[in-house]
Amino acid sequence: MYAILDIETTGGKYNEEGITEIAIYRFDGHKIVDQFSSLVNPEIPIQPFVVNLTGINSEMLRHAPKFYEIAKRVIEITNDCILVAHNALFDKRILTTEFDRLGYQFEKETLCTVELSKKLIPDMPSYSLGKLVRSLGIPLSDRHRAQGDAKATVALFKMLLDKDKSKEIITETLRTEPKRQLEPKLIDIIKNTPSETGVYYMRNEAGKLIYIGKSKNIKKRLTQHFTSDNRKSKKIQLEVKSVSYEKTGNELIALLKESEEIKHNKPIYNRALRRTKFTHQLTSFVDENGYINLKIEKADARKKAITTFGNYQQAKTALYKIAEEYQLCQKLTGLNNTENQCFNYTISECFGACINKEPVAKYNTRVQEFLNKYSFENQNMLIIDRGREIEERSVILIENGIYKGYGFYNLNHQINNPAILKSIITPMQNNRDVQHIIQNYLRRKKGLKIVNLSPKTVN
Template structure:
C-alpha cells in the first residue's frame, strides 16, 4: 500500500519551513482507496515568492486548521504505507520535522518518483513534475497546489509501475515491507507482551536493562523497535534477550515512570532521553502600563515558569492557542511586534489592550484565569484517569504544587475520600521534568477528572 502525497510550504530557512497545504492519496497499486487534503495554518508568514508560485497567501490560511489538528488524520491515512512523492526526500523531511515539533516519531519508508522516472524513463528533458507529466501526456491542473500535484504524482506512479517490466518498484516495495518480518526470538518476545498502555524494559543476556520506554500499545511499539533498520534499533535487536513490562493504564503515569526510571537506571540505549525534556518556558511580567504580559523564553531554572515546552515551535504554537482561547492581545503575548496596535485589533479579535484602550484590570482578569488553569503551583489536587483494569482508576497526587507520586484504586471500594487516596500513593521524585510532563499532558490531553483537594471539588 502506498501513500502518495504532495506538500506546499511557506519557504524560508532550512528546517524552519511550515506546511501550508497537504494532499495524500492512499493507493493500492491499482486504485485510490482513500484521500485527504487540507490547507494548513503554518503559524508563520509565507515567503512572497511562494505566494506568487502557489497562489496561497496568509489570509487564506488564517482560519485553516493548524498542523496538530490534522496530524491524526495524516497518521491514519499513511499507516502501513510506503510514502511516495516527487522528491520524496523533501516531503519526508518536512513531515518528520512537523511531527518532531509535536513530540511524535513519524518514520516511513519512501519511494521517490524523480529517481524512479530517471531509471525507467531515461533521457527526458526535465524531471520536474510539471514538465515531466506534460511530456508524458498526464493531465495536471492546479500546478503548485498540493491536490493537483499529488493527483498527477498518482498518475505518474501508476505509469511507472506499468513501465517497470523488471519489477524494480515491486521488488523495492517488498524489500522495504520485509523489514517488518521478525526473527523467531523477537517474535516470541512480542507475543508475550500486551497491547496496552505502560512501560517496557528490554534486558540483555545478564538481565540488565538496556532500554526502557513507554507506549499506549506496548506490543505495537516493540514491533516497531524490532522491525526498524535504523542504527540504534539494529543494536538493540542484537542485544535484547527478554522484555518485561508494567501496565499503567494511564499514559501520563507511563510518561512519568519512563522519565524517572531512565534517570535512575541510565540504560545503555536511552542516552538521548537522559537530558532535560524541555528547552523553552512561558513566563509573565507586568509592563509599565499595568498589563500582564506573557513571554516565551529559553528554559532557565532561576526564573519562575508558568509552563514549559519541548521546543520553541511547540511553545509558539501553544501560545497562539492560549491567546486565541483567552481573547488575549498578540502584542502582549509577544506574538506580534508593533509600536501600535496588534493585527487582531484590526479584525476586532482584540479589545485594545495593545493601545491601552481596554482597562488593564479587565484584561488582567483573563490572564489570571489562564494562569490559574495552566500553572499548578500552590495547587493541591488529584489527577484521576484510567487504571490497569476496567474496574480500576489511577491517581496522581499534587501537594502545594509538588508532584508526590501515583497509585491505583479499585472502583468496587468506591473510594472518594482524598485522604484515603493519598495513602495509596507510590512516592516519586518531583523535578522540573516531572512538572513539564504533567503540565504538557494536561494541556494536550483529557483525563477522567481532577479533584481540587483545597475545596474537594471535581473539575
Template sequence: MYAILDIETTGGKYNEEGITEIAIYKFDGHTIVDQFSSLVNPEKPIQPFVINLTGINNEMLRQAPKFYEIAKRIIEITDGCIMVAHNALFDNRILTTEFERLGYKFERETLCTVELAKKLIPDMPSYSLGKLVRSLGIPLSDRHRAQGDAKATVALFKMLLAKDTSKEIITETLRKEPKQQLAPKLLDIIENIPAETGVYYMHNEAGKIIYIGKSKNIKKRLTQHFTNDNRKSKKIQLEVKSVTFEKTGNELIALLKEFEEIKQNKPLFNRSLRRPLFTHQLTSFEDENGYINLKIENADGRKKAITTFSNYQQAKSTLFKITEENQLCQKLTGLYDTKKQCFNHSIKECYGACIRKEPVKEYNNRVQAFLEKNSYENQNMIIIDRGREIEERSVILIENGIYKGYGFYNLNFQINNPEILKSIINPTQGSRDVQHIIQNYLRRNKVLKIVNL
C-alpha cells in the first residue's frame, strides 16, 4: 500500500517552513482507496514568491485547521504505507519536522518518483513534475496546488509501476511489509484479487517472484492454482506467500507482458515459455511460371516468414481461410497436391492459375495485396485497444515492422504527437516470438483500431 502525497509550504529558511496545504491519496497499486486533503494554517506568513506560485495567500489560511488538528488523520491514512512523492526527501523532511514539533516520531518508508522516473524513463528533457507529466501525456490541473500535484503523481507512479518490468518496486515493497510475509490460507491471498484481465505475480517469503501468469480472469485462474492437486501446483502452494497483479485491460497486452517478464525475471516455476512459441511459418516463392506461391514450412529463423503458427493444424486451417478470402488457387497455396487443375477450379471457385489460365499479373496482384496487409515488414503502426479503466486506452507501437513496446493513455489526451507516444511506451526488445504473439492474436481477435503511421 502506498500513500502518495504533495505538500505546499510557506517557503523561507531551511527547516523553518510551514505547511500551507497537504493532499494524500492512499493507493493500492491499482486504484485510490482513501484520500485526504486540506489547507493548513502555518501560523506564519507565506513568502511573496510562493503566493505568486501557488495562489495560496495568508487570508485563505486564516480559518484553516492548524497542523496539530489534522496530524491524527495524516498518521491514520499513511499507517502501514510506503510514502511516495515527487522529491520525497523534501515532503518527508517537512512532515517529520512538523511532527517533531508535536513531540511525535513520524517514520515512514519512502519512494521518490523523481529517482524512479530517471531510472525507468531515462533521457527526458526535464524531471520537474509539470514538464515530466506533460511529456508523458498525463493530465495535470491545479499545478502547484497539493491536490492537483498529488493526483498527477498517482498517475505518474502508476505508469512507473507498469514500466518496472523487473518488478523491483513491488519486490522491495513486499520486503518492507512484514505482514505480507505471514503464511495466510491460500484462498485468503486472492480475496482482493479482481476477476479482470491481467498479469499476476506469485512471491515467496523474501518477496522474490516465483511464478508469472496471465489470465482473462485473474481471480479464477489463481483459484485453479490454489485448488489444483498436480505436482507443480502443490509446489507453488508451499512456496507462495503473496500475490500481486497488474490489470492490462485486454489479453494482447497481458500476453506481451507475461512473455517479456518471464524472460526477464526467470521465475522458478515458469517453464512453458522456455519452449518455442511457434513451430510452423508461412513463406512465399515465385514458381517457374511467374506465379507467387504460398507454402507452410517448419519454423526456420533463417527464412523470412509472412506469419507464424503454433502448430501445423493451425497453419493449415488459416491457409484455407486465406485462400478462400483472397480467391487464391489451392494448388499454388500447397493445399491441393495435383499436376492438373485444383478442386476449386472444377467447381468454378478458382480462376485457373493452376492451369495457367488466369493471367500471372492478376493472380499475383491478389497475393501481393494479402502480403502487404499481413506482413509487418517495414510497417509503422499502432494497435489501439481497451485500457485498464473506462477512460483509458492501450497502445502497441510497431516501427519498421519491429515491436517497440506498449503503453496506456488517457482518452482526454490525444496521442498524435510521436514524441509523447514514444515516452508513454514501455520499451521492449522485438523478436520473432513477440511478432508471433501479436500476429497470432490479431488473426483470432478484434481490436478497437489499427492506425498506420
C-alpha cells in the first residue's frame, strides 16, 4: 500500500518551514482507496515568493486547522504505507519535523518519483513534476497546489509501475512491508486478488519471483493453482508466500506482458513458457507460372513468415478461411494436393489459377490484399483496446513492422501527439513470439480498433 502525497510549505529556513497545505492519496497499486486534503495554518508567516508560487496567503489560512488537529488523520491514512512523493525526501522531512514537534515518532519508508522516473523514463528534458507530466500527457490542474500535484503524482506513479519490467518497485515494497509479505493461508492470497484480466506474480519467502501467469480472471486462476494436485502446483503451493498482480484491461496486453516478463525474469516454474509459442508458419513463394502461392510450414526462424500458428490444425483452419475470404485457389494454398484442377474449380468456386486459366495479375492482386492486411512488415499502426478502468484505453504501437510496446491513456491527444505517444509507451522486446501473439489475437478479435499511421507520424 502506498501513501502518495504532496505538501506545500511556508518556505524559510531549513527545518523551520511550516505546512500550508497537504494532500494524501492512499493507493493500493491499482486504484485510490482513500484520500485526504486540507489547508493548514502554519502559525508562522509565508514567504512572499511562496505566496506568488502557490497563491496561498495568510488570510486563506486564518481559519484552517493547525497541524496537530489533522495529525491523527495523517497517521490513519498513511498506516502500513510506503510514502511516495515527487522529491520524497523533502515531503518526508517536513512531515517528520511536524510530528517531532508533537513528540510523535513518524517513521516511513519512501519512494521518490523523481528518482524512479530518471531510471524508468530516461532522457526526459526535465524531471520537475509540471514539465515531466506534461511531456507524458498526464493532466495536471492546480500546479503548486497540494491536491493537484498529488493527483498528478498518482498518475505518474501508476505509469512507473507499468514501466517497471523488473518489478523492482514491488520487490522493494515487499521487502519493506514484512507484514504484507507473508500471508499464512492461500485463501487469504486469493481473497486479495481481483476477478479481472491481468498478470500475476508469485514470490517465495525471500521475495524472489517463482511464477508469472496471466488470466482473464486472476482470482479464478489462482484458485486453480492452489487447489490443483499436479506436481508443479503442489510445489508452488508450498513455496508461494505472496502474490502481486497488475490489471491489464484486456487479454492481449496480458499475453504480451506475460511473455516479456517470463523471458526477462526467468521464474523457476515457468520453464515451459520460455519456449517458442508457435509450431507452424505461413509463407509465400512465386511458382514457375508467376502465381503467388501460400504454404504452411513448420516454424523456421530462417524464413520470413507472413503469420504464425500454435499448431498445424490451427494453421490449416485459418488458411481455409483465408482462401474463402480472398477467393484463393486451394491448390495454390496447399489445401488441395492435386496435379490438375482443384476441387473448388469443379464447383465453380475457383477462377482457374490451378490450371493457369485465371490471369496471373488478377489472382496475385487478391493474394497481395491478404498479404498487406496480415503481414506486419513495414506496417505502422496502433491497436486500441480496453483499458484497466472504464474511462481508460490501451494502445499497442507497431512501428515499421516492429512491436515497440504498450501503454494506457485517457485522453485522445495522448495518442495523437507523437512525442507524448512515445513517452506513454512502455518499451518492450520485439521477437517472433510477440509477433505470433499479436497476429493470433488479431485473427480472433475482429472488432479491435486499428489506427494506421504514416511512417512520419511515429518517427
